Amino acid sequence: xxxxxxxxxxxxxxxxxxxxxxxxxxxxxxxxxxxxxxxxxxxxxxxxxxxxxxxxxxxxxxxxxxxxxxxxxxxxxxxxxxxxxxxxxxxxxxxxxxxxxxxxx
Numbered sequence: 001x002x003x004x005x006x007x008x009x010x011x012x013x014x015x016x017x018x019x020x021x022x023x024x025x026x027x028x029x030x031x032x033x034x035x036x037x038x039x040x041x042x043x044x045x046x047x048x049x050x051x052x053x054x055x056x057x058x059x060x061x062x063x064x065x066x067x068x069x070x071x072x073x074x075x076x077x078x079x080x081x082x083x084x085x086x087x088x089x090x091x092x093x094x095x096x097x098x099x100x101x102x103x104x105x
Contacts, residue, residue, distance in 0.1 A: 027057035027067030 008015040034051040037043070043050045057064035073083060073091075081091040 027064055027069075027071050029054060029057055029061075029063065029067055030070075031063065033061065033063075 005015065007013070033054045035054060037050050037052060054061070057067045069088075073088075076091045077083065079093070080095075081093040084090040084092065
């Protein structure tokens with residue numbers, strides 16, 4: 001990252017940095033995950049062990065990071081970025097006037 005910041009400074013290029021704070025909340029789960037109801041919640045029907053099905057990824061769920069990465073990669077590829085097979089966290093888009101580099105951490 002420091003290398004690209006120094007290149008942008010040296011060649012007077014514009015540079016945009018984005019930090020997505022709520023990223024994990026936008027991942028779609030590809031599997032069924034159930035959790036116990038939080039304390040204080042109840043259901044109308046009496047179940048032996050009431051649970052909730054999670055439909056979106058949440059902080060703390062093991063598959064959340066992977067779900068977010070898959071969604072991010074799909075959107076970036078749809079926007080013209082190409083993934084790097086050697087370093088999957090790097091996406092590059094080039095055209096005649098611009099060069100875009102995205103490093104996902």
